[in-house]
Amino acid sequence: MAIFKYNALDAEGNKREGTIDAPSIDLAISALQRRGLIIASIDPEGKKKLGLTSSIGFFDRVSGSDIVMISRQMTTLFEAQVSALRAFRLLAAEARTEKLAGILNKAADDIQSGSTISAALANHPNVFSPFYVNMVKAGEESGKLDETFSFLADYLDRNYEVTSKAKNALIYPAFIIITFGVVMSLMMTMVIPNLAKMLTESGQPIPIYTSIVIGFSLFFKHYFIFIFFGLVIGAGALVKYSQTTKGKLVVAQARLEIPGVGDVYKKVFLSRIADNLSTMLKSGIQVLRALEITGDVVQDPIYAKVLADAALDVKGGMPLSDAFRKHEEIPGIIVAMVKIGEETGNMGEILQTMAKFYRREVNNAVDTLVGLIEPFIIVMLAVGVAVLLASVLMPIYNIASSF
Numbered sequence: 001m002a003i004f005k006y007n008a009l010d011a012e013g014n015k016r017e018g019t020i021d022a023p024s025i026d027l028a029i030s031a032l033q034r035r036g037l038i039i040a041s042i043d044p045e046g047k048k049k050l051g052l053t054s055s056i057g058f059f060d061r062v063s064g065s066d067i068v069m070i071s072r073q074m075t076t077l078f079e080a081q082v083s084a085l086r087a088f089r090l091l092a093a094e095a096r097t098e099k100l101a102g103i104l105n106k107a108a109d110d111i112q113s114g115s116t117i118s119a120a121l122a123n124h125p126n127v128f129s130p131f132y133v134n135m136v137k138a139g140e141e142s143g144k145l146d147e148t149f150s151f152l153a154d155y156l157d158r159n160y161e162v163t164s165k166a167k168n169a170l171i172y173p174a175f176i177i178i179t180f181g182v183v184m185s186l187m188m189t190m191v192i193p194n195l196a197k198m199l200t201e202s203g204q205p206i207p208i209y210t211s212i213v214i215g216f217s218l219f220f221k222h223y224f225i226f227i228f229f230g231l232v233i234g235a236g237a238l239v240k241y242s243q244t245t246k247g248k249l250v251v252a253q254a255r256l257e258i259p260g261v262g263d264v265y266k267k268v269f270l271s272r273i274a275d276n277l278s279t280m281l282k283s284g285i286q287v288l289r290a291l292e293i294t295g296d297v298v299q300d301p302i303y304a305k306v307l308a309d310a311a312l313d314v315k316g317g318m319p320l321s322d323a324f325r326k327h328e329e330i331p332g333i334i335v336a337m338v339k340i341g342e343e344t345g346n347m348g349e350i351l352q353t354m355a356k357f358y359r360r361e362v363n364n365a366v367d368t369l370v371g372l373i374e375p376f377i378i379v380m381l382a383v384g385v386a387v388l389l390a391s392v393l394m395p396i397y398n399i400a401s402s403f
Contacts, residue, residue, distance in 0.1 A: 004028040008037040009093050012086075038094045062100050062127050064160050069096075070104075071153035078146035085111050103127055116140055131276060131297040138283040148283060155279050158359065159272060168366075170261070173373045180381055187388065189224060192217035199395050206395055213391040248301045256302065260372065264365045269303045270334065271358035278351035287347075288314050303329060320347075 006028070007017045016037060022028035028042060070091060077087040088108035095101035103124050110120035118137035121128040132152060139148025196214040199206055206214070220227065241247040256262040273294055280290040288311055295307035306327045313323035321339035324330040337354055341347030 004042050006032060006037075006042040008032060009090055010037055038090055062097065062103065064156060066096055066100055067127070067132075068153050068156045068160075071149045071156065074149040075146050075153065078149065084117050084145075117145070129297050131280075131293050134285060134289070134293050135280065135283055138280070138285045142284050144283075151279055151283060155275060158275060158355075161359075163268065172370070173377055176377050176381070180384070184384070184388075185220070188217045188220045192392065193221050195392055195396070207391075209387075210391045210395050213388065245301075249305075252300055252302045260369045264362065264369060265300075266329075267358050267362045267365055269298055269300050270331070271355055271362055272298055273303065273307070274334070274351045274355035274358060278348050278355055281351065282348035287320055291320075306330065 003019050003021055005019050010016055020028050022031060073091055085108055088104050092101045092104035095104055107120040118133050118140055121136060122133045135148055135152055139145040242251045255265055276294040277290050291307050291311040295304045298304055306329050310323040314320055319342055321335050321342055324338060325335045334354055337350050341350035
């Protein structure tokens with residue numbers, strides 16, 4: 001048994017400190033949590049403090065999972081009638097990182113100074129998006145903050161699932177292609193030149209396809225440094241161009257036109273649009289404001305422009321379905337469902353149905369894409385390796401046969 005000294009907060013937000021006997025620190029934490037305490041720090045008595053909120057370097061950052069957890073905890077605290085100030089102090093005390101604890105404490109200070117929760121969160125735009133802040137503001141106005149934070153936690157979970165599904169589908173093909181590129185570069189600069197020297201010294205005639213491969217290899221070896229710097233400069237110029245307004249549109253359009261991959265991105269963005277609009281409309285935010293916020297968080301300049309144009313049309317008195325119909329990026333099924341929502345007055349539920357539909361479509365599209373990409377890449381790599389080996393091995397075989 002060991003003695004551990006702890007600092008904690010109880011359910012009322014009062015500070016508690018003391019000692020506890022336990023075989024290990026994990027069992028000590030479990031015992032304190034069963035008492036309803038929220039642990040701020042715990043350490044073996046007489047030893048260096050082991051803060052639960054401590055972290056260093058790269059890991060001291062606020063992740064999407066942190067925001068989901070905060071939203072879940074806020075739901076529970078508001079359901080228990082805990083005041084906003086005390087709720088933020090409690091969350092800061094058990095925050096995963098020091099950075100997150102500092103943000104929550106700063107928000108608590110702003111609330112204590114008379115600021116609303118949404119205004120306090122708006123002071124940290126890198127952590128809380130405009131969508132998040134406006135949802136909280138709607139919850140304040142409706143008096144349903146517990147439901148709002150529950151909505152936000154569910155939404156962030158769904159959004160993370162869809163986005164990560166699409167990104168993960170591209171990791172394997174990218175890894176294979178990069179690996180193949182590295183191997184081919186090593187072959188061209190180290191292996192082929194040595195074989196070319198041996199073939200030339202043998203005096204045997206070299207097939208045309210072998211001569212072509214040797215020519216590429218020697219060019220790549222002699223001008224590798226220029227090729228490398230050219231690629232680096234080109235990549236830097238492309239990145240800089242993609243950060244301009246025109247460049248963002250060009251890159252976004254090119255991304256949507258890639259066979260197979262573009263279809264996945266379209267469905268990801270449509271799912272995000274439907275989910276954002278549904279969540280905000282069901283929380284009492286007006287259509288015009290919901291369109292403006294969704295345009296800020298959709299993370300694609302093409303669809304952001306579509307939503308901005310639709311917002312202008314709605315502001316001019318046009319129904320949302322007619323505003324969407326003007327843009328080919330919005331499928332007819334969404335236009336039809338939005339029109340039904342306008343006629344029935346149940347647009348939030350209708351859009352929620354569309355969001356579920358496109359989440360399923362994303363999953364199916366990703367599975368199909370992965371199923372097609374893997375054999376395609378394997379075949380292409382096999383052909384490339386076969387051509388390279390044939391170009392090298394056939395002349396060697398001919399030399400060996402001549403003796």
